[in-house]
Amino acid sequence: MSTSGIGARVERVEDERYLKGLGRFVADIQLPGMLEASFVRSTIAHGLITQIQIPADLRAQVFTGEHLSKLGSIGADSTLPGFQSSFFPAIAREKVRYVGETVAVCVAKDRACAEDLATQVAVEYSPLPGLATMTAAIDPSAPLLHNEWPSNINLAGEIGEELADDLAPVCVQRNFVTARQCMVPLEGRGVVAQWDEGRQQLTVHTSTQIPHLIRRALAETLGLKQRQVRVIAPDVGGGFGLKLVLQPEEVSVCWLAMKLRRPIRWIEDRREHLTVGANARQHEYRVKAYAQTDGKLVGIDVEIDVDAGAYSMWPFTSCFEAAQAGASFPGPYRFDHYHARTRTVMTNKPPLQPYRGVSRTGICFALELTIDALAREVGIEPAELRKRNLVNASDMPFTNVVGKIFDSGDYQASVTTAAEMIGLATVRQAQQQSRQDGRLLGVGFGSYTEQTSHGTKVFAGVGIPIVPGHEQARIRLTPDGSFEVMTGLQSHGQSLETTLAQIASEVLGAPINDIKIIHGDTGETPFSTGTYASRSIVWGGGAVDAASRTLSKRLKAIAGALLNCEASDVVLDDGKLRSREREVSLADLASVWYDAPEELSPDLTDQPLEAVGTYKPTSDHGAFSYATHAATVLVDPDLGAVEILDYVIADDCGRQVNPMVVEGQTIGGTVQGIGTALYEESPYDDNAIPQALNFAQYRIPSALEVPNIKLRSTESASPRTAYGIKGVGEGGAVSPPAAIINAINDALVGYGVEILETPATPERIFQALQQAQASKK
Numbered sequence: 001m002s003t004s005g006i007g008a009r010v011e012r013v014e015d016e017r018y019l020k021g022l023g024r025f026v027a028d029i030q031l032p033g034m035l036e037a038s039f040v041r042s043t044i045a046h047g048l049i050t051q052i053q054i055p056a057d058l059r060a061q062v063f064t065g066e067h068l069s070k071l072g073s074i075g076a077d078s079t080l081p082g083f084q085s086s087f088f089p090a091i092a093r094e095k096v097r098y099v100g101e102t103v104a105v106c107v108a109k110d111r112a113c114a115e116d117l118a119t120q121v122a123v124e125y126s127p128l129p130g131l132a133t134m135t136a137a138i139d140p141s142a143p144l145l146h147n148e149w150p151s152n153i154n155l156a157g158e159i160g161e162e163l164a165d166d167l168a169p170v171c172v173q174r175n176f177v178t179a180r181q182c183m184v185p186l187e188g189r190g191v192v193a194q195w196d197e198g199r200q201q202l203t204v205h206t207s208t209q210i211p212h213l214i215r216r217a218l219a220e221t222l223g224l225k226q227r228q229v230r231v232i233a234p235d236v237g238g239g240f241g242l243k244l245v246l247q248p249e250e251v252s253v254c255w256l257a258m259k260l261r262r263p264i265r266w267i268e269d270r271r272e273h274l275t276v277g278a279n280a281r282q283h284e285y286r287v288k289a290y291a292q293t294d295g296k297l298v299g300i301d302v303e304i305d306v307d308a309g310a311y312s313m314w315p316f317t318s319c320f321e322a323a324q325a326g327a328s329f330p331g332p333y334r335f336d337h338y339h340a341r342t343r344t345v346m347t348n349k350p351p352l353q354p355y356r357g358v359s360r361t362g363i364c365f366a367l368e369l370t371i372d373a374l375a376r377e378v379g380i381e382p383a384e385l386r387k388r389n390l391v392n393a394s395d396m397p398f399t400n401v402v403g404k405i406f407d408s409g410d411y412q413a414s415v416t417t418a419a420e421m422i423g424l425a426t427v428r429q430a431q432q433q434s435r436q437d438g439r440l441l442g443v444g445f446g447s448y449t450e451q452t453s454h455g456t457k458v459f460a461g462v463g464i465p466i467v468p469g470h471e472q473a474r475i476r477l478t479p480d481g482s483f484e485v486m487t488g489l490q491s492h493g494q495s496l497e498t499t500l501a502q503i504a505s506e507v508l509g510a511p512i513n514d515i516k517i518i519h520g521d522t523g524e525t526p527f528s529t530g531t532y533a534s535r536s537i538v539w540g541g542g543a544v545d546a547a548s549r550t551l552s553k554r555l556k557a558i559a560g561a562l563l564n565c566e567a568s569d570v571v572l573d574d575g576k577l578r579s580r581e582r583e584v585s586l587a588d589l590a591s592v593w594y595d596a597p598e599e600l601s602p603d604l605t606d607q608p609l610e611a612v613g614t615y616k617p618t619s620d621h622g623a624f625s626y627a628t629h630a631a632t633v634l635v636d637p638d639l640g641a642v643e644i645l646d647y648v649i650a651d652d653c654g655r656q657v658n659p660m661v662v663e664g665q666t667i668g669g670t671v672q673g674i675g676t677a678l679y680e681e682s683p684y685d686d687n688a689i690p691q692a693l694n695f696a697q698y699r700i701p702s703a704l705e706v707p708n709i710k711l712r713s714t715e716s717a718s719p720r721t722a723y724g725i726k727g728v729g730e731g732g733a734v735s736p737p738a739a740i741i742n743a744i745n746d747a748l749v750g751y752g753v754e755i756l757e758t759p760a761t762p763e764r765i766f767q768a769l770q771q772a773q774a775s776k777k
Contacts, residue, residue: 005506006723009660012498013512014491023235026190026207031263034192037253038114039266040104040121041275042096045130045348045688046143049094052104053122062121064104065093068255071221074246076314080463083155083319086146088311088351090221090251096125097145097310098348099690100276105252107264130688134284134305134345145310145346154308154344155319159326159402162339168290168298172373176366177757178737179681180282180307183355184700185492187237188268188277191250193257202258203230206250209239209490210530213466215522217246217314218254233520236492240672241354242277243492244532245313274698275690278682280355282307283325285366290337295378295385299337302329302366306359308344308352315466318352319344323462325359330401331367332411332449332626333389338401348688354532356669357450357730361676361737364448365758368738372444372745373754382742383419386447386628387412397719405621406449408724409652409716414628415447417650417712422630439634439643442747446738447628452653452727453538454622468535469616472526473543475504475551476610479594481575481587482514485547488528489540490520493668494729495661496536502657503541503723507548508555509572510586526612534727537657538623539615542722546613554611558593558604559584615722623718623726627651629670629735635747640766642678642744644707649735652714654726659713662728667709669732675701677737678759752776 004010017023040062054062068091075088091102106117131137131145137152145152165171191206202224208214208231215231218224236243249266256264268277286303304325312318326340355361371389375382391398393410400406427443451458459467474486485504491497496519501512508515518524528540552572559577560567562584569579576583590609597605617623632646649666656662679699683691692698717724741760745753753768 004512005502006655006657008502008658010498010502010512010658012495013501014495014497025187025235025237026192026205027267029192029205029234029265031192031194034263034265035107035109035260036111036114037256037264037266038106038111038118039102039249040106040118040123042092042099042101042103044096044125044127045099047096047125047127049092049096049103049123050126051124055120058117058120061108061117062104062106063256065089065091068252069093071251071255074221074248074251074314075312076317076465078155078317078319078463080155080319080323083463084146084149086311090248098350099688100272100350102248102252105256107256107260111267130348132347132684132686132688134307134347137345137347145348152346154312154346155322157323157326157342158340160339163288163290163299163301163337167337169293170291170374170378171288172370172377173288174370174373174756176285176287176369178281178283178362178365179758180278180349181280181355181676181680182274182277182682182698183240183242183280185238185240185242188270188273189243189247189249190267191253192263192265193254194263195258195261197261201228201230202254203232204250204254205232205234207236207243208233209243209492209532211490211520211522212488212527213315213530214246214250218251221251222254222258230523233490236490239492240356241280241532245316245353271693274693276350278690279309279350279353281362281676283362287366287370289370289374291374291378293378295374295380295388297333297335297389299335300330301339304329304340304342306344306352307347307349309347309349311351313351313353316354316464318346320354320462320464321352321359325363327402328360328451329363329367331364332391332447334391335389335401349684356672356733360448360450360734361673364446364734365737365741368446369742369756372742376749383415383424383445386415386445390415390447404451405619406624407718407720409624409626411447411449411626414626414650414652415445418445418628418630418648421648421650421710421712422632422646427632438638439636440747441632441634442743442745443630443632444739444742444744444746445628445630446735446742448734449624449626450534450727450731450734451622452534452625453617453721454533455616455620457620458622466529468529470614471528471539471543471616472612472614473540473547474526474610474612475544475547477551477555477586477590479590481585481590482516483508483510484516484518485544486518486525487540487544488525488530489536490531492531494531494536494665495658496540499537499657499661500540500544503544504548507545507552510575514575534729534731538617538721538725538727541657541725542615542617543613545722546615547611548613550611550613551609554607554609555589558589558600561600561604562589562592617720619720623654623721625653625726625728625731627731627735629739631739631743633740633743633747635744635765637751637769640762640764640769642760642765644674644740647707648710650712651731652716653728653731654718654721655715655724656713657725662713663711665728666711666732669730670709670736671701671706673733673736674706674740676758677740678761681759
């Protein structure tokens with residue numbers, strides 16, 4: 001292992017500019033003659049637009065859906081049979097379907113003036129009933145969100161056949177609900193668009209995770225060739241899935257730039273985000289788990305409903321999450337019988353978007369709480385019950401009940417490690433002692449396996465219109481002896497500028513400070529479907545490795561000529577190419593090739609000091625990371641308040657490129673998971689009007705609510721990927737709701753109370769205790 005290659009705890013190269021305030025985000029971009037945009041947004045959840053009144057002197061600055069009527073739908077279709085397509089306009093025409101949907105856009109010299117214009121636009125509606133719940137939406141008497149559909153069910157699916165009630169002697173049944181959430185990145189959405197009349201090109205700076213896909217989508221929507229669109233994602237302050245789709249505002253701003261021949265900028269404010277960004281994780285589960293009396297699982301039957309909001313977002317579609325949930329629900333467990341029904345239901349809320357972990361946070365919550373319920377039913381310690389049912393290390397690779405092929409790992413050992421770290425035996429002893437302050441102690445676990453970096457067949461199977469093939473990377477040696485690596489991936493917090501450089505350093509023997517990662521610009525980088533699904537370090541790292549190896553061969557051949565030795569005798573290390581007796585620096589080699597080619601034979605100058613590498617894991621099933629989280633909590637039964645005393649993680653993401661980055665990703669995801677467990681919720685009233693419009697109403701965890709999270713990692717290398725690397729970006733956010741709420745239920749077991757909904761707020765816990773007490777009278 002080199003000091004800057006794979007496995008090194010290298011400090012992030014990105015931090016130099018971020019900590020000094022030198023990052024360049026969309027809001028930092030200032031262009032001559034730029035106008036600012038502000039959107040008029042629907043104030044009702046469902047209704048017909050009967051009139052839009054625009055003062056006569058403002059009509060040159062206000063644009064409605066009629067102005068954009070030649071544009072097609074910006075929504076996504078699915079290839080899955082039975083999928084219901086819907087027309088999704090960039091600006092609403094005739095009908096609005098959720099609060100916050102764009103109805104008009106105003107442009108002015110600055111944002112304040114644009115917002116003032118928006119207040120002068122009067123929109124009249126003929127209201128329709130707002131469908132705030134899936135139950136309301138599937139009622140036969142419910143109005144249709146899309147009149148051409150037979151119902152408000154976007155897609156229904158089924159895996160296997162319904163299980164018989166007498167399948168096993170023990171059966172536990174529970175219903176679970178997960179709340180709708182926002183993603184709350186530090187930087188909200190934003191876009192700057194500029195049309196170049198001379199070049200006939202649209203340049204778009206946008207805060208996105210998928211610049212190449214946005215280029216394609218904008219070109220198709222605006223009627224341009226892709227060569228006429230250049231998308232640049234500058235520094236991006238977090239995404240988590242929010243910036244993984246084509247945004248209506250991106251299309252509108254680009255259209256305005258072409259229409260007005262002026263640069264246009266729009267920056268999302270936090271109220272907008274909390275309104276239209278309330279678009280993730282609203283699921284309902286009805287679970288039956290069948291087991292033997294010793295706790296061994298026999299089968300699971302589950303019904304899953306996903307609230308997908310009003311439209312299908314491009315490219316991941318409205319049904320992606322339900323399809324993933326049905327296929328992933330068995331988690332890391334071994335059993336033989338499985339049946340799942342899934343439904344994607346449309347309501348009058350913002351369209352569903354994938355959020356860190358996609359469906360796995362919800363299914364882990366439902367499955368792991370079911371495991372604890374089963375443990376209580378058969379009288380077995382929950383940690384022990386998990387170990388009895390998790391896939392054995394000796395069985396790897398293991399094909400589970402739905403055909404997922406786990407590649408490597410010791411799932412049972414992660415439970416053992418987490419139990420040791422949390423001090424399970426000590427906690428159980430402490431629970432037997434009365435607490436002076438009246439608070440109740442509980443301990444909970446949450447185990448998961450995360451399918452990372454999955455490929456073509458898997459994505460094609462869930463019906464999305466854009467399917468990843470091979471990832472590409474391009475690398476070149478510059479005339480001064482440093483390297484430039486071009487990738488179509490986008491880094492928005494994952495440290496790719498560091499970790500991809502470490503992989504190049506591993507092959508090329510150069511310090512990472514001499515390796516520059518170029519990303520986020522479709523004009524400079526090779527095509528990529530982008531950053532999502534914990535794929536970037538596996539796919540992008542593999543492509544960088546392949547390109548580096550090709551270039552390394554060329555460099556060694558040139559060095560062999562300069563050092564009078566065989567290329568096979570040359571070693572790349574610390575910026576130098578060495579033979580047994582002599583060495584030449586990369587800078588000197590580059591100087592000869594670029595500036596004195598006459599010193600080399602033609603066969604060494606007829607290929608550039610540049611290489612392209614492509615990569616795809618050997619299996620489309622991907623690489624499976626896994627972990628067990630454990631938490632201890634104190635619950636105040638008089639107030640419903642919860643304090644997290646301790647939190648531990650035993651995880652495995654294969655070979656770690658940079659352990660510090662892995663720790664940062666895992667802890668950051670865990671903090672988001674704590675928010676899901678205890679705080680974050682976007683509630684709606686009966687008319688589908690959002691009720692959380694600021695951070696007083698939408699709570700997120702602060703440093704005061706986050707415990708000292710302890711990690712212990714193992715590295716089970718994947719046989720399917722370069723260097724055995726697995727993805728890690730999403731995993732930390734998956735288990736916390738399960739572990740924390742299992743701990744709460746463990747604390748409350750004597751009260752006959754189970755919390756089966758996220759978030760476990762003091763109000764919900766207090767009400768559950770009150771209801772349990774009332775039922776005993």
